[in-house]
Amino acid sequence: MVTGNDEREKHELKQILVIESEIKELGKLKYFLGIEVVYSTQGIFISQQKYVTDLLAETGKIGCKPVSTPMDPNHKLGEVKEKPVVDKRMHQRLVGRLIYFAHTRPNITYSVSVINQFMYDPREPHLQAAYRVLHYLKGNPRKGILLKKNNTLVLEVYTDADYAGSLVDRRSTTGYCTFLGSR
Template identity: 40%
Template sequence: MCLHTYQLHQAPRAWYATLSTFLLKNGYRRGTIDKTLFIKKDKHDIILVQVYVDDIIFGSTKKSWCDEFEALMKSRFQMSSMGELTFFLGLQVKQKADGIFISQDKYVAEILKKFDFVNVKTASTPIETQKPLVKDEEASDVDVHLYRSMIGSLMYLTASRPDIMFAVCACSRFQVTPKTSHLSAVKRIFRYLKGKPKLGLWYPRVSSFDLEAYSDSDYAGANLDRKSTTGGCQFLGRRLISWQCKKQTIVATSTTEAEYVAAASCCGQVLWIQNQMLDYGFNFMNTKIYIDNESTICIVKNPVYHSKTKHIAIRHHFIRDAYEKKLIQVLKIHTDDNVADLLTKAFDVSRFQFLVVSIGMINP
């Protein structure tokens, strides 16, 4: 697939209406989930046109279709061609014969320089295992604006760096009154980035094309309020396409409840991806969701267990409905093989590195 970028010079709202009408007249159809996506396909090939404000990314399985689209757009709009996609919204894209590599090492270099971490000792992991973050009210206050600025910069980096996702989310919970211990934890993330600036996501050209997901939770992992952390990641073959790390809104009363809430969150993301993939012409039914908790799987599958879940909010139970409709299937996986673990807790170096490689992150 060839990927290219274009930049339009018209005012966003004004040209979007014109652009969509123009594309629809020329054989494209608008995406049902994403209204800024336009698609044209036949039995063998497909072209995708993604509009983002005043930029367009387009890619096709057939190079001649890219050329035709380019000519079509130039015939109607005042545009400037940016050529093959190499950089977009801070993401660096390297298109190779055997796959695509996405990273943000230029952005990493920028924030290391901005916050004066160019000449520091590196860290092997982004967060310590022995020192959980707590309120630490006796410690000194730190500059709240600096702390928030550092967190904001790191948040943007999680678009291509799931390896720092958990650490950034953990530190972001202390933005109201950050203390020296919290700033020290944020600095550790920067020191980790100093040692691994070029790490990115590898999307191999040759891989299976089945949708699968991994769900996990860390029971009562948040020391502030004893809420659990949800972790989830979704793959197309061995290509990581989506990942989540979020503190749960409830205080779970058991490991099973925390895992069930995490599984429901993962299921919601899977259903969204299924609908999105329908636009591309792929129907993913019975998507596998791997869970490392046997009781959670039983609750999803077996109505006998439902009396034990009356205290769980109704909104989480749609996962049962998805299972009954055969939209998903839930499978047991050993904790050691659950890659969503990376998004729920801190690890020692060996386990952390194993998980980073397992989700498809490499150094170019």
């Protein structure tokens, strides 16, 4: 995949790659590693709609009822030794796939990071929290990120933290988001 804003330099790089290895010009990128790429006059839109649909089918959640948030806003997810253990490999695979979704769906990042804390000993409430993220994705599988065309370079950074919010170790959770370009 060759990308850039200098057409001459991209052409020269492709020429060098043709000499050094066997490459094939496939045109504009449309689909790569589960990420769909759509071009418009506004910019480039990336999403993982097919990946969402495939995961819902694989987990038996294709007919699930959608929810409006990826995690209960008042969640109290912690270690729950008294709850039943779930299949660790299946849980880890599901959470790993949800982590991959965060590339185009930053709105699930917090939920997935909380669920990810319990990968070593997953219990039923942790699996249910992961399933809730799937229910959320079911409600809006087409969402993604629009990378807008513009020439403005504005740097914006947002941060937030809670104080001793973890039920497991009383540690604080901190998050940040950085944007480069106008929104």
